[in-house]
Amino acid sequence: MTALITGSMAYDTIMVFHDHFKNHILPDQVHILNVAFLVPELRREFGGCAGNIAYNLKLLEKAPLPMATVGKDFGPYREWLSRLGIDQRYLREIDDAYTAQAYITTDLADNQITAFHPGAMSRAHLNQVPQDSDIRIGIVAPDGRDGMIEHAEQFHRSGIPFIFDPGQGTPMFEGKELLRFIELATWAIFNDYEAKLVQEKTRLTPELISDDVDAVVVTKGAEGSVVYIDREPIKISPAKPTAVTDPTGCGDAYRAGAIYGLLEGYDWETVGAIASLMGAIKVESAGTQNHTFTMEGFRERFYDNFGYHL
Template identity: 35%
Template sequence: MQIAITGSIATDHLMTFPGRFADSLVVEQLDKISLSFLVEELDVRRGGVAANICFGMAGLGLRPLLVGSVGSDWVDYRSWLERHGVDCGSVRVSELRHTARFICTTDVDQAQIASFYAGAMSEAREIELRPVAERAGGLDLVLIGANDPEGMLRHTEECRALGYPFAADPSQQLAFADGPFIRRLVEGATWLFSNEYEAHLTEQKTGWTADEVLARVGTRVTTLGSKGVRIERRGEPTIEVGVARELRKADPTGVGDAFRAGFLAGLSWDLHPERCAQVGSMLATYVIETIGTQEYEIARGGFLQRFTDAYGPAAAAEVAPHLSGVRA
């Protein structure tokens, strides 16, 4: 099964300030604010929803197609992804802008001052999916993740026009989009991914009830945090899958991307949606146990043992044959 993952590709520049921002703020002078802070630590992490999902799928032995827009400064990032098995041949390189960046400074009170530079991501609207499909020999599914809004809309409409099944995953963009825009992203999706808050936001902004949303998509997959995952299909019983136990909690950033990676891996293996959600939930624990969205490593034996502990030997027996490409 050939799956293309569209969405953001970015780097996070995370800095730590050993003092308190509040000590430098003069309320009466905020209209004239001009400050700089001497930071002690800088942590540069690879990120972006599309890159994170592709990294997770590749870790499970697949070779996903990454589709997004970056700057010429992404050479090292590309090398990292390709070394880990991601197909980067359909990534567009901007001639004008740098790769998207999230720049954030956190003080001792956990207060944050941050900026997001969209950069080359704003050129995702220039990407056409037909050449991607031709290069790959066809597309069985296109995941449309958070990205340049016009790019997301173009990908969605192209999927409808060319008959590519697509998964709608607007996530962070839901907060900024209006109802008509969200309806255009969701209508006709084979899969709709969201967390519980995003699910309610979708209904609120579109004016559709939960049943009306479900009537417009094939399957709705809603992550519920510590309560697991809910899978709803028209005319079918609701499926609920519990979370896999993590060994420790280090950082939740990227957990949703890892879940999607595992779920899509299950789809590519032609597994039942319940099993797909179990693979996704298992992979998500690897992210929450590490700092950084692409810093975890998967070993076949360890993954299967943990999967067996979480979901039983019968479930593990279905997954095991598909992990032959994962290191022992």
Template identity: 45%
Template structure:
């Protein structure tokens, strides 16, 4: 079982809570001239970014992940924290003339979110190459949302180097060209989307589920409270969500889900068990404000798994 290389954004998240419903503030017939302001009741600045989010949860699960990405001059404290938590940061480039990417997330009472994102140093990700790295011991790469040019470069390099990768285009689907999106999916070992992203991807690429499964080994579609659909070449399973002890903030749950999924995949688990691993990993993130604010031991993880699904 080799190491995982996590490629994606590195960011700070500013999480704000709106004590109401977005839908009550937006008039459908005025959507073309939208001008709204939300008075939030709280704000918290936390460590985030798709790559650290995934890598941190992987470290909690006993893995030793590496990150590839670019951060800014305000990243040093974050880097030290990642190092202390078992994440290899030696391939993170720091741009001294810019700030780390910053995300502003406002969540309403039913966990709908509106997000603004300043890319900052992340804009330099296309300059990074897998071919400049020592990839000895890397058995799997996950390519998570960051600059689309970088995502396309890294998928191409994985294909050229013969390295298995998970393709997780997520929020960057609108910015990826149909060809780049299609090539990224069809070259992957695993492709993962949420429901909305999956429909958007199909519309943009014209790919059907059967066409995708003709190339990838596993296709995953997450469905929020409805769980996830995990499809292989000859099997499809629906996995229910693990039950949270409390719901604090959904930010980062998807990235934690991916970490659990990777853990199950590396162990050679069944599709159902992979989905359960992912769901339990995600539920810890939901119970805290921020994508990297949770912590658990392996024994605590196994206990939560048993509570929801029986024996591990």
């Protein structure tokens, strides 16, 4: 009983500038911008939506199958996945490309300047949803544009229910393309901003989208989330983190929780609660794949937050 996770695998290089960007960027000179920031803090994290979701699903003791295109520099990430025991059979290495990577510089006000190189991710369409694995559920997470379109069609043709999760890839698609994703998908998950962008492009609110899928989830950060089923909202309370350290990757952790709940056959109130707790656990740690827990500890925290046992 497993899940196929289509999406990106990426390196995140995160640098911290010990000042404020605004002190070094002159507003009236942005047309000739030429700045350099000294960044004494630097860390390289394993990331990408498929990698992050797979990591979180493995913590929940499931057997994720990430499917992505990666580059010639993937060796360290591959070793990390091997140590975790995550199946890599659907990771295709592209010899003449680098793995997708983001270079993120953050100042003391948490403003960010990011450069993203898609690299091998742009060839995600070379992968195809397999027909011969015991795949119970899938997700189309942010990836190469053509790959996302083709994988949604392949999930549908294969009869595999899947989550449509456009994430930061939402701006790549026109209204007609988003409507096609919604037509094919079984469920959809957006954050609040993405839901508004989808509505702007399709003229469909989450309530209306719920006419075409089994459930629409809209996450609202620290305010929790809302699940729409047949236009009726189900409010999911946020779980309580012990600390707020780094929100990066919380959305992927939430989606892994949703996949786990769906695989286990829980109702959407419980699916949303599991997902909420996954996001809370992630926010307590820096980076996207550094948090950990035992299932016993997870169930205890679930009871503490929601008042009933899984």
